[in-house]
Structures are given as structure tokens and as C-alpha cells.
Amino acid sequence: MKKKLLSMALVAMMVAAMFSACGKKESTGMTVNDGVLTMATNAYFPPYEYYEGEEIVGIDADIAKAIADKLGLELKIEDMEFDSIITAVQTGKADMGLAGMTVTDERKQSVNFSDSYATGIQVVIVTEDSDIATVDDLAGKKIGVQLATTGDIYSKDDFGEENVEEYNKGADAVMALKQGKVDAVIIDNEPAKSFVKANEGLKILDTEYVTEDYAAALNKDNTELLDAVNKALAELKEDGTLQSIIDKYIPAE
Numbered sequence: 001m002k003k004k005l006l007s008m009a010l011v012a013m014m015v016a017a018m019f020s021a022c023g024k025k026e027s028t029g030m031t032v033n034d035g036v037l038t039m040a041t042n043a044y045f046p047p048y049e050y051y052e053g054e055e056i057v058g059i060d061a062d063i064a065k066a067i068a069d070k071l072g073l074e075l076k077i078e079d080m081e082f083d084s085i086i087t088a089v090q091t092g093k094a095d096m097g098l099a100g101m102t103v104t105d106e107r108k109q110s111v112n113f114s115d116s117y118a119t120g121i122q123v124v125i126v127t128e129d130s131d132i133a134t135v136d137d138l139a140g141k142k143i144g145v146q147l148a149t150t151g152d153i154y155s156k157d158d159f160g161e162e163n164v165e166e167y168n169k170g171a172d173a174v175m176a177l178k179q180g181k182v183d184a185v186i187i188d189n190e191p192a193k194s195f196v197k198a199n200e201g202l203k204i205l206d207t208e209y210v211t212e213d214y215a216a217a218l219n220k221d222n223t224e225l226l227d228a229v230n231k232a233l234a235e236l237k238e239d240g241t242l243q244s245i246i247d248k249y250i251p252a253e
């Protein structure tokens with residue numbers, strides 16, 4: 001009886017292996033669908049990802065393209081709410097989340113993170129005439145954030161849920177600040193800079209809120225892809241490609 005069960009299990013495993021081999025490419029050692037590396041992102045996060053006409057461009061888009069090239073894969077970018085990226089990676093809808101995403105212990109429960117490729121800083125945007133001068137002055141103020149980002153998570157912890165207004169896009173939080181619906185916006189420094197540049201009457205506080213690491217999010221089961229992405233990232237760091245991509249989008253001040 002035991003033997004029979006064992007052989008049935010073996011057959012099941014073989015069938016499963018045959019099916020999973022269909023339509024997948026494993027020439028580079030990792031499993032992705034049909035030679036396409038699908039990247040999930042939220043394309044409202046300049047200069048990491050944003051629309052230029054119909055096309056999604058930015059630091060993450062260029063890095064993903066360079067990684068895909070190294071792995072001999074075609075890159076496809078899927079734009080979605082920031083909040084959906086981790087689920088997309090978990091369910092296999094996307095192979096990789098690349099979205100200026102901060103490595104956190106909580107997210108590590110759901111996905112694997114690659115080595116870090118950039119540093120992010122949570123900063124505070126206020127209106128030029130604001131009486132808020134430091135992070136401490138935020139106590140009791142209304143804070144606008146982008147839903148499910150670290151700015152959202154940390155500010156709810158530090159300043160109370162009732163003081164935090166969540167918006168789907170960073171730009172919507174910034175608009176609310178301009179309209180006086182919130183007193184400050186907490187968001188990553190590079191998007192903050194481009195929002196302040198695009199909108200008059202805003203400034204970024206000198207005091208920084210939190211410093212964090214950005215990395216690619218990958219499916220927990222696809223450790224081959226994790227290794228391949230880390231190897232590609234290491235090469236891109238080594239040969240200066242990564243720095244030149246960053247310099248292209250973040251001009252030296």
C-alpha cells in the first residue's frame with residue numbers, strides 16, 4: 001500500500017514537472033514565462049518610474065531593462081497600484097517588483113528582496129509658509145501619504161492613524177497639501193524633489209524622517225531568479241552601469 005502511494009506521488013510529481021516546463025524558459029537557470037521578465041511597478045514615482053508619453057521610463061525601468069538584457073529576457077512592465085505589487089509577485093502575475101520599494105521585515109514575510117540598488121529617504125514636504133520646521137512639529141498635524149508605502153506605515157505609527165490621510169498616488173497627496181487639506185506630505189526624497197519642482201510654493205524640510213534601502217521584490221519560490229537578479233545587479237554595479245542610470249535621472253546638484 002505504501003509503495004503504491006509512493007509511486008502515485010511520483011507520477012503526480014512527474015506530471016506537475018511536465019506541465020510547469022511548458023511555456024517556461026529555463027535556459028538561464030531561472031523560471032520565467034516565455035522568456036519575458038514581467039516587472040510590476042507603480043509608474044507615478046518619478047524619477048524611479050513615470051510616464052513619458054505612453055512609455056514607462058525611469059531608474060527602475062532602466063535597471064530592469066539592463067537586468068533583462070543580461071538574462072537574455074524581454075522586459076515587460078505592468079503598471080498597478082503600489083499596494084498590489086507584492087501580491088502580483090506572490091501570485092506569479094509578475095516576476096519582479098521594482099518600484100522604489102523599501103526593504104522591510106514585514107514585506108520580507110511575503111517576498112524575497114534582492115540586494116539593495118539605491119537608498120531612499122523619507123522626507124517631509126510642507127508649504128513654504130508652514131510653521132512646521134522639523135519632524136517633531138508634525139505632532140497633531142494632518143499628514144498626507146501614499147497608501148501602503150513606508151511613509152504611510154511609519155507616520156501612522158509615530159503620529160497616530162487619525163492624523164494620516166492616505167492617497168493612491170503621491171501626486172494626489174501633494175495636491176491635497178496645496179489645497180490645504182493636509183499640513184504635510186511624507187514621501188521618498190526623489191519623488192519629493194520632482195513634486196516640489198513641479199508645484200510652486202512647496203519645500204522639503206531639512207530634517208530627514210527615515211533612511212531606507214530600495215530593492216527588487218521576487219517570489220519566495222523563485223530563488224533561481226533571485227540569484228540571477230543579484231548576479232546581474234552586482235555586474236551592473238561593478239561596471240558602472242547602475243551609477244550611470246542613476247546619474248541620468250538624478251543630475252548632480
Ligand code: GLN
Nearest residue numbers: 045099100101102149150
Ligand atoms: N519607498 C516607499 C515604499 O517602499 C515608497 C515606494 C513607492 O511609492 N513606489 O513604501
